[in-house]
Amino acid sequence: MEQNKLWVVAENVDEGLREASFEVLTEVARLASRRGDQIMVLFCSAPDADVNKIGVELASYGADALLPLEVVPNSSRCVGGAIADLAKECRPDAIFIAETIWGHDVAAWVAAKLRTTLLSNCVELGLGPDQELTVTRHVYSDTVAVKYASLGEQTMVITIQPGLFNVKKAFPGKTINLLERHAAQAQNPDPVQVLGFIKADPRTVDIVDAERLVVGGKGMGTAENYKLIHEVAEILGAAVGGTRVARDNGWVTLDRQIGQTGKTVAPELLISCGVSGAIQHTMGLKETKCLVAINTDKHAPIHKLADLSIVDDAPRVLKEFIAKIKTG
Amino acid sequence: MKVVVLIKMTTVIRGNPNRAENLEAILDPGNVALDVNSYDLAALEEAQRLKESIDYVHITAVTVGPESAVKALQIAHGMGADELIWVDAQYEGGREMELAGLLAEVVSKQGFDLVLCGLKSDDVGTGLVGIGVAEILGIPAVTRSVKIEILPDGGPLQIHRHVGKGNREVVHCPLPAVITVERSRRMPRYPGVARYLAARKKIIRYAVEQQPGTQVSLRHVETKKAQPRPKKIFTPDDNLSAADRMKMIMTGGMARKKKKKAQSVVSGSEQLYNFLVKNGFLKNKA
Structure with a gap:
């Protein structure tokens, strides 16, 4: 373990490892190949997980060693403690984690236990003139970038913003050194008990967090017609949003307005009804994965962004759609 | 119940650094404004709500910083804090754990059941100090809380965290504990003017002999304007012709999506239904 100078902590999700962890690994592998360092990936595995399969996959991204961790109980505090104990022993140059909710908590516990600083939400990794590690992070609401270089005395704890780096299998056919499962029993069991999980209710969720959205604009015409938007949202389990016009007419509240004077959303599905697609609105929905536009004007800019354009009257389409669902 | 709220003043830049010719002038301490950290205001609001929900809650607000940090305490008093502690010391970036050590010392001297603080700060936003205090005091910590409830009969706290x-x-978290608070729909209340003005007389000042501190193992290289976020690099589709690939590269991959043309035969609602079923957003009933 001692020769592994860069550690990457991977995060589990139901189907395997989180995409953001692969982004971090790809970026760290790029640095490591320039510096000639070895990368060790740590991840919290379930006892029945197929470690070999995960290992082969991680190797193709550039990992040199894989250490499955088995921490009881599996809270961010105990995981952080186990990683910090290992880091005190092996003294890696840096520990990288993707800045997710779990990732930030674990990184903070590791940094707190190592009594070092935490470089959170980094946007750039690089090497200095003497091959020392440099990291850049944004401060003051992402307006100023500050770059730091490692002096190489302490282990750096770094979290990296997800969604910035490409995922690339740059090392096909590379072999991985599968290390023995490391079991850690926390001495002081974490007294924080997790009782349950409350899924967000689409009717009350903040539209920034919503996975599906139905948005109405001026083309909806009246508040009466706007109720159709709510009905469709109910059918799809989506949240309701609106344009500036919809908000000015009192059809939606300010916290549901999308665009320059409202919020920026990133849903999987967005159905845009009676929205022309002025830039002041569309700048708030650039991150949308799948956009359906319903507008009578076939030259409306919203159709240029849409995956499905329907040139038709939005209230009528929605009415028919609801009728179709209700009749089965 | 003794609640200690950790608050701080954050630096707010005036103007847009991306348009500024001279970044140093913008970042000059004489030119920046100061404001209370919005996450800490959320923590103060949570403390107030606890105070309203049970009989005896004593709120102490603690801040660390130069003379200008006193304003945070005035606002805390305006919002309803009972006791105000100003630790006259300054910690630059990279020494969060020393700051956490100092705060841990102050709060344990003060006596506490619950420590509340913001999830992170608006300016530097490392998000380490809350967990650092918990680690040094050896007590549990819960992050990103949006709702804190006290269970009857002296039971543990029930906390909703944002995930x-x-x-x-x-x-569920037993006391004593550290809870870091996320900004939520619960808007922080406006500080009352009378209490705001009366705050200065109540502030207790701790002067701290600043220790030289351990060497931070970081070297500051440069401060520059933030580039627009480096988005994932675009690579064109191999199946396209050379001309199309060139076009896509020149437009940065922003080429118009291939649309499914509206077919006049199928009605709009039919198209919408078929599209949603095909993409797995809706189950086909037929």
Whole structure:
């Protein structure tokens, strides 16, 4: 373990490892190949997980060693403690984690236990003139970038913003050194008990967090017609949003307005009804994965962004759609 | 119940650094404004709500910083804090754990059941100090809380934490504990003017002999304007012709999506239904 100078902590999700962890690994592998360092990936595995399969996959991204961790109980505090104990022993140059909710908590516990600083939400990794590690992070609401270089005395704890780096299998056919499962029993069991999980209710969720959205604009015409938007949202389990016009007419509240004077959303599905697609609105929905536009004007800019354009009257389409669902 | 709220003043830049010719002038301490950290205001609001929900809650607000940090305490008093402690010391970036050590010393001297603080700060936003205090005091910590409830009969606290996408996790945490607070729909109340003005007389000042501190193992290289976020690099589709690939590269991959043309035969609602079923957003009933 001692020769592994860069550690990457991977995060589990139901189907395997989180995409953001692969982004971090790809970026760290790029640095490591320039510096000639070895990368060790740590991840919290379930006892029945197929470690070999995960290992082969991680190797193709550039990992040199894989250490499955088995921490009881599996809270961010105990995981952080186990990683910090290992880091005190092996003294890696840096520990990288993707800045997710779990990732930030674990990184903070590791940094707190190592009594070092935490470089959170980094946007750039690089090497200095003497091959020392440099990291850049944004401060003051992402307006100023500050770059730091490692002096190489302490282990750096770094979290990296997800969604910035490409995922690339740059090392096909590379072999991985599968290390023995490391079991850690926390001495002081974490007294924080997790009782349950409350899924967000689409009717009350903040539209920034919503996975599906139905948005109405001026083309909806009246508040009466706007109720159709709510009905469709109910059918799809989506949240309701609106344009500036919809908000000015009192059809939606300010916290549901999308665009320059409202919020920026990133849903999987967005159905845009009676929205022309002025830039002041569309700048708030650039991150949308799948956009359906319903507008009578076939030259409306919203159709240029849409995956499905329907040139038709939005209230009528929605009415028919609801009728179709209700009749089965 | 003794609640200690950790608050701080954050630096707010005037103007847009991306348009500034001279970044140093903008970042000059004489030119920046100061404001109370919005996450800490959320923590103060949570403390107030606890005070309203049970009989005896004593709120102490603690801040660390130069003379200008006193304003945070005035606002805390305006919002309803009972006791104000100003630790006259300054910690630059990279020494969060020393700051956490100092705060741990102050709060344990003060006596506490619960420590509340913001999830992170608006300016530097490392998000380490809350967990650092918990680690040094050896007490449990819960992060990203949006709702704190006290269970009857002296039971543990019931906390809703924000776990992304609007979902919440419900946890039980025994006291004493550190809880970091996420900004939520619960808007921080406006500080009352009379209490705001009366605050200066109530502030207790701790002067701290600043220790030289351990060497931070970081070297500051440069401060520059933030580049627009480096988005994932675009690579064109191999199946396209050379001309199309060139076009896509020149437009940065922003080429118009291939649309499914509206077919006049199928009605709009039919198209919408078929599209949603095909993409797995809706189950086909037929």
